[in-house]
Amino acid sequence: MTSAAHQQARLGQQLSLDELGEPLHAITFVVVDLETTGGAANGDAITEIGAVKVRGGEVLGEFQTLVNPLMAITPFVSVLTGITDSMVGTAPTISAAVPAFLEFARGSVLVAHNAPFDIGFLKAACAQLSLPWPAFAVVDTAVLARRVLTRDEVPNCKLATLAPFFRAATTPTHRALDDARATVDVLHGLIARLGSVGVHSLTELREFTAQVTDAQRRKRHLADGLPPRPGVYIFRDAQGRPLYVGTSRNLRSRVRQYFVASETRSRMGEMVGLAERVDPIECAHTLEAQVRELRLIAAHKPRYNKRSKFPERSVWLKLTVEPYPRLSIVRDRRDDGASYLGPLRTQRQAEAVRDAIHDAVPLRQCSDRLSLRRVVRAACVLAGIGRCGAPCEGNMSPQQYAALVGLVASAWVGDVRPLVEPLERKIAALAETQRYEQAGVLRDRISTVVQACARMQRLASLRAVAELVGARPDGDGGWEISIVRAGRLAAAGHAPRGVPPWPVIEALRQTADVVDPSHEPLAEETECILRWLEEPGTRLADASGGWMMPAFGAGRMSSYLAGGARQAADPFADRRRLPVVSRPTRASA
Structure with a gap:
């Protein structure tokens, strides 16, 4: 066999393993059932624990113990379960019973019928004993039965109904071990049913229990034949038009999730309903997959993609080409000799950068056409408060104003300190007068400027x-x-x-x-x-x-970049959180 053929054979074997994941027959399940004094995990107590450990259809062990609840058992519960106060009087308490069960179940997948009830009591007991709850994977046979069985087969999914349907060897009796044994047979019967619909691993078993539409399940075959490799997948409709473009490290596993996983986005369910085929594009590694995804989304603009659909809608901050340039927010970058900062992500970010630059450098903010030869008009109020050099009145020579413009333009592509240092001095002055709120706003503006300049400089350095x-x-x-x-x-x-x-x-x-x-x-x-x-x-x-990167570029200012990242992560970071002084009293009836 040639090396290429040997590699292909090895990849073929890996394909099967990737598809199956952890096969169900290799998983150790611990099927557990509890009897309790009532239905409230935080108010009632466990009276019995029963569990059966199985793997590959073989019983590996059983666990059973009565538990002293340290409270009276009501007559109704005693009649239902057959457990009386005298039976649990000498039994171990939860401080001994629960740790023993956790040791028995260690490293397994927990299975229960109506799992929230049993798992809720076990978690409450662990919290009472200050024990950490192990990170068990949990399978609920009641939920699984609702996904697998129809009303024509069983009228309901109670354990007492499912046990005879699957010919369980043990009849449920409201005693923990008997019910656990019956649940084992129900679990095996359900797993046998799932094999016919292509569920073979624990991941697929848990995903199958999620609520998805029948239309999504019926289109599971669209994932057949997809490679377990990194790449891009394209959902297409009957006319071949792209509906959605995505990327994954494992194409087959990711696409199958659209048909068996709990997809909470309603638009994805709608997209799967329209899809008629899935086209894979294998990639050498994840970077190629990410880049191809961006290019395909930008080129085809699939209706169900939201991110990166319109990269041409970038925002730029422009220093206009005029005798006295000004800052302008534009949508396009043109080859007109002007200086541009960007691309910026949003109009709001562009406005914040513009305002911060105006705080640091007294560029004009008006849109008037100024002349080098004559005074145009009287200066506005910004000149009176030192926010503008008033070139409209002739207070600045073209050379003086050009120096300010050059400072801003050079900061965008190189040394950002001349923009940041004036703002830092203002922050220090505000802090001295205890105007911390305004100082915080100004610091946020610095972070915005530094973040925008750093992004532009990083992109430009690699493009060079x-x-x-x-x-x-x-x-x-x-x-x-x-x-x-x-x-x-x-x-x-x-x-x-x-x-x-x-x-x-x-x-x-x-x-x-x-x-x-x-x-x-x-x-x-x-x-x-x-x-x-x-x-x-x-x-x-x-x-x-x-x-290369600029020696004094924005990338050096890690403190401002970190502040910008925190602000971006918190959509409310630009709002000041006020302490609660008092709360209204509840109105009485």
Whole structure:
């Protein structure tokens, strides 16, 4: 067998394992049932614990104990369960019974019929004993039965109904061990049913119990044949039009989730209902998948994608080309000799950057057409408070005003300190007079400016490199390889374990896309590449020139960048949280 054929055979075996995940026959289940003094986990107590440990249809062990609830058992409960006060008088309390059960169930998947009831009591007991609740995976046979069985087969999904339907060897008696044994047979009967609909692993079992429409389930076959590889998937309608574009490390696993997982987004259920096929695009690694996804969304604008559909709607801050330039927010970047800052993500961010620059530098804010030869009009109020140099009155020479404009333009692409330092002095002055609220607003503005300048400088630095080769370990002894040209992903490949990476790199170079440096790539694509290059373990294998950042650029101001990240994470960060002084009293009837 050739090495290529051997590799293909190995990949074929891995395909099967990836598809199945952790097979159900290899999982250890502990089926548990409780008897209690009532139905409230925080007010009633456990009187009996019964559990059966099974794997692959074989019983590995059983656990049963009465529990002294340290409270009286009502006559109704005694009649229902057959457990009396005298029976539990000498039984262990929960301080001994629950830890013993947790030890018995360690490392298993818990199964219960109407699991919230039993698991709720066990969690309450752990909280009472100050014991941490283990991170058990839980399967509820009642929920599973509702998904698998129809009303024609069983009138309800009670354990007493399901046990005879699946010919359980034990009849439920409202005693913990008997009910647990009956639940084991119900579980096995349900798993046998699930095999016919393609549910073979624990992940698929838990996903199958989620509430999805029948239309989604019927289209599960659309995921058949998809590779368990990183890449992009495209849902298409009957006319072949893209409905939704997504990316995943495992195409088959991700697409199958649309048909068996609990998809809470109603628009996704609608999309699956319209889909007639899913087209996969295999990628060498996750970076290529992310970039292809961005390009496809921008090109086709699928109706069910929301993110990155309109990259052309970027916002820019422009220094106009006039005798006395001013800041203007525009939608397009043109080759008109003007200086631009961007692309900025939103109009609101552009306005915040503009306001911060006006706080630091007294550029004019009016839209009048000013002349170098004569005074246009009287200065506005901004000149009186020092927020404008009043070129309209002739108070600033063109050379003086040009120096201010040059300071702003150079800060965008290089040294950002001249913009930040005046604002920092204002913050210090406000803090001295205990005007902390205004100082906080000003600091937020600095963070916005630094964040915008840092983003532009990072993008520009990578776009200035004609060709760059990055390599990152794939976690299996191989290398993920990316060829980046002018900030755009030109080629992607993979050198598996045992294959020298440099021949792969040279082959990728020969087939890589030819990139025109004058055509800027999508900003989000360049940002994806930057994140990939900056991840731990990624190596810069080769570069056609220096990859440089400004010595005093915005990237040095980590404190402001961190502040900007926190503000972006909190949509209410620009609002000041006020302490609650008093609360209204509740009105009495």
